[in-house]
Amino acid sequence: MSKPEIIELRLYVAGQTVKSLAAFANLKRICETHLAGAYRIEVIDLRKTPALAAGDQILAVPTLVRRLPEPIKKIIGDLSNEERVLVGLDVQPAKP
Amino acid sequence: MNKKIDPPAIPGIPKAPTGITGLDEITGGGLPAGRPTLVCGSAGCGKTMLAMEFLVRGATQYGEPGVFMMFEESAADLTANVRSLGFDLDRLVKQKQIALDHVRIERSEIEETGEYDLEGLFIRLGHAIDSIGAKRVVLDTVEALFAGLPNHAILRAELRRLFGWLKDRGMTAIITGERGEGNAITRYGLEEYVADCVITLDHRVHEQISTRRLRVLKYRGSAHGTNEYPFLIGERGFSVLPITSLRLDHAAPTERLSTGVARLDEMLGGNGMFRGSSVLVSGSPGTGKSSLGAAFAEAACRRGERVVLFAYEESSAQVVRNMGSIGLDLAPLLKKGLLQIHASRPTLQGLEQHLLTIHDTVKAFRPAVVIIDPISNLTLERSEAEVKPTLMRLIDFFKQQQITTLFTSLTTGGSGTGTPEDSQVGVSSLMDTWLLLRNVEANGERNRMIFVLKSRGMAHSNQMREFVLSDAGIDLVDVYLGADGVLTGNARVAHAAHEHATAELRRRDHERNLLRLASRRKAIEAQIAALHAQGQAEEAEAKFTFAQDSWQETNTRQIGAAMVQRRSGGKTAEAKTKGKR
Numbered sequence: 001m002s003k004p005e006i007i008e009l010r011l012y013v014a015g016q017t018v019k020s021l022a023a024f025a026n027l028k029r030i031c032e033t034h035l036a037g038a039y040r041i042e043v044i045d046l047r048k049t050p051a052l053a054a055g056d057q058i059l060a061v062p063t064l065v066r067r068l069p070e071p072i073k074k075i076i077g078d079l080s081n082e083e084r085v086l087v088g089l090d091v092q093p094a095k096p
Numbered sequence: 097m098n099k100k101i102d103p104p105a106i107p108g109i110p111k112a113p114t115g116i117t118g119l120d121e122i123t124g125g126g127l128p129a130g131r132p133t134l135v136c137g138s139a140g141c142g143k144t145m146l147a148m149e150f151l152v153r154g155a156t157q158y159g160e161p162g163v164f165m166m167f168e169e170s171a172a173d174l175t176a177n178v179r180s181l182g183f184d185l186d187r188l189v190k191q192k193q194i195a196l197d198h199v200r201i202e203r204s205e206i207e208e209t210g211e212y213d214l215e216g217l218f219i220r221l222g223h224a225i226d227s228i229g230a231k232r233v234v235l236d237t238v239e240a241l242f243a244g245l246p247n248h249a250i251l252r253a254e255l256r257r258l259f260g261w262l263k264d265r266g267m268t269a270i271i272t273g274e275r276g277e278g279n280a281i282t283r284y285g286l287e288e289y290v291a292d293c294v295i296t297l298d299h300r301v302h303e304q305i306s307t308r309r310l311r312v313l314k315y316r317g318s319a320h321g322t323n324e325y326p327f328l329i330g331e332r333g334f335s336v337l338p339i340t341s342l343r344l345d346h347a348a349p350t351e352r353l354s355t356g357v358a359r360l361d362e363m364l365g366g367n368g369m370f371r372g373s374s375v376l377v378s379g380s381p382g383t384g385k386s387s388l389g390a391a392f393a394e395a396a397c398r399r400g401e402r403v404v405l406f407a408y409e410e411s412s413a414q415v416v417r418n419m420g421s422i423g424l425d426l427a428p429l430l431k432k433g434l435l436q437i438h439a440s441r442p443t444l445q446g447l448e449q450h451l452l453t454i455h456d457t458v459k460a461f462r463p464a465v466v467i468i469d470p471i472s473n474l475t476l477e478r479s480e481a482e483v484k485p486t487l488m489r490l491i492d493f494f495k496q497q498q499i500t501t502l503f504t505s506l507t508t509g510g511s512g513t514g515t516p517e518d519s520q521v522g523v524s525s526l527m528d529t530w531l532l533l534r535n536v537e538a539n540g541e542r543n544r545m546i547f548v549l550k551s552r553g554m555a556h557s558n559q560m561r562e563f564v565l566s567d568a569g570i571d572l573v574d575v576y577l578g579a580d581g582v583l584t585g586n587a588r589v590a591h592a593a594h595e596h597a598t599a600e601l602r603r604r605d606h607e608r609n610l611l612r613l614a615s616r617r618k619a620i621e622a623q624i625a626a627l628h629a630q631g632q633a634e635e636a637e638a639k640f641t642f643a644q645d646s647w648q649e650t651n652t653r654q655i656g657a658a659m660v661q662r663r664s665g666g667k668t669a670e671a672k673t674k675g676k677r
Contacts, residue, residue, distance in 0.1 A: 022210075059241070060217075077210035088209065
């Protein structure tokens with residue numbers, strides 16, 4: 001695990017709510033800080049594509065799903081706690 | 097027990113029929129339409145089955161498609177499980193009658209950080225509802241979320257919102273919940289949010305026999321049965337007993353049926369029992385209860401009626417063989433399809449399950465006569481308080497269908513301290529006719545006696561008869577009531593012979609008396625004749641004397657006259673008198 005592979009992330013939101021906007025902003029920041037260039041984010045608005053909710057077993061929004069690498073990890077909430085997001089994504093924090 | 101349930105017709109809150117046998121009767125028409133209902137109970141008590149049947153029946157019978165959102169089982173598991181009830185979920189899903197959504201939540205793969213809500217669940221549910229135009233929703237078991245989501249404060253707020261949302265969308269919903277510890281209805285207090293209707297399910301084991309029970313704990317805005325009702329999960333799904341309604345309004349036919357024993361019919365007012373009545377035949381072992389039942393069955397079949405015999409002691413073949421020994425040939429009746437024998441072990445399943453089997457069989461076969469032999473075996477392990485309402489429902493069911501029923505019942509009290517009557521008090525009050533068979537031990541033999549303890553609506557005999565089983569069938573024989581008490585069996589035969597001899601003697605005595613009388617009459621007649629002759633003789637004598645006297649008188653007068661003439665010189669009178677002499 002020297003060279004981290006690409007992390008594939010999906011952020012499920014339901015409309016442009018305060019929580020979803022906060023979650024997206026937080027995610028963007030965390031990824032830029034710790035996973036620069038090694039991540040891909042896909043945002044799915046369940047209001048537009050409700051059928052996708054079942055596939056990743058989404059209940060809570062916002063939910064961040066790490067689809068790759070396996071196993072699938074989920075983080076629910078607005079991702080305001082950076083440390084817990086990194087734990088949840090199983091990502092080593094980048095040395096400052 | 098006989099709490100009257102308001103008929104569904106009364107105005108009140110709109111109700112969505114569940115289609116579940118019995119439940120709609122208890123709730124007076126179904127669950128509150130457009131509102132959530134909480135169904136709770138411990139694990140394995142049938143919550144999921146009830147919810148599933150509600151959905152399937154709604155979709156297939158009432159044109160209300162439904163969404164089943166499960167939190168524990170997978171869709172494949174559920175489909176397999178309910179297939180045993182005859183529900184083909186795959187087909188219903190394909191026809192867009194039912195939508196299944198398995199919400200799986202794995203605590204281990206979820207990290208929580210910051211604010212969130214359960215909008216995802218709402219969207220999923222909303223999507224499922226919209227995709228099939230659902231009117232019904234089941235959430236089974238929403239409590240699983242408590243294990244999956246650490247923040248219970250959010251979860252509770254969201255559940256409250258969810259139930260409100262379901263109501264706003266006009267969904268008739270069932271939310272299932274695990275029973276809580278102690279007195280708690282649900283483990284997580286779901287009843288706080290779902291306040292319209294609460295149904296509890298229970299699964300108890302008593303004396304190794306399990307019984308499921310259902311109770312409507314609460315039904316806002318509607319009358320409902322408040323008792324605990326036994327229920328079953330059978331081949332045709334969920335059934336809450338009462339299978340029939342709790343009303344006491346069945347018809348009372350006046351048609352009479354023969355019991356198959358002519359002399360017994362005679363004891364029952366001369367015509368046998370009423371159609372649609374229930375007959376209890378109780379007695380100690382070996383008194384001929386089953387035989388009487390079989391005779392009744394055979395008589396009904398001979399009239400061309402269909403009969404079901406539920407045998408809980410003997411196998412079908414055994415029944416046929418044993419009844420053959422008293423001249424009842426049941427095999428051809430079985431072959432003709434007029435008679436069905438259902439033999440099973442009473443301990444195979446609980447009383448309610450047996451009743452359901454009886455119920456299903458009766459519905460399918462539509463017999464005119466049902467015989468349950470013996471009912472006491474079904475009720476062995478149960479207290480009277482439990483059994484009586486259940487039997488009442490069964491008897492009610494038969495009466496409503498105008499099926500004549502004969503129950504046999506084994507009594508054990510005969511030899512002990514109690515009388516046989518005592519041991520059957522609970523059940524007997526439900527019966528229209530109660531026949532008691534009893535063994536009477538005297539003179540070194542046991543003989544069977546039959547009594548009619550009661551028979552509603554007919555003049556019935558108060559006498560006991562001897563119940564005789566032979567290869568010619570069943571017969572009742574008058575017993576002898578004498579100074580020595582009741583005579584049966586050989587004593588009766590001996591007594592009959594003795595009476596016969598006495599009668600013969602008496603007859604001869606009579607003849608002799610008659611003869612004697614005849615000869616005496618002849619003697620008297622002779623005497624009369626003699627007296628008569630004597631009378632005639634005496635009369636003749638008297639006449640002679642009279643004639644003599646009158647001649648002498650005449651003579652004297654003539655002599656007197658002649659003397660007068662002679663004195664006067666005439667001759668005529670003298671000549672006349674001389675000529676006459």
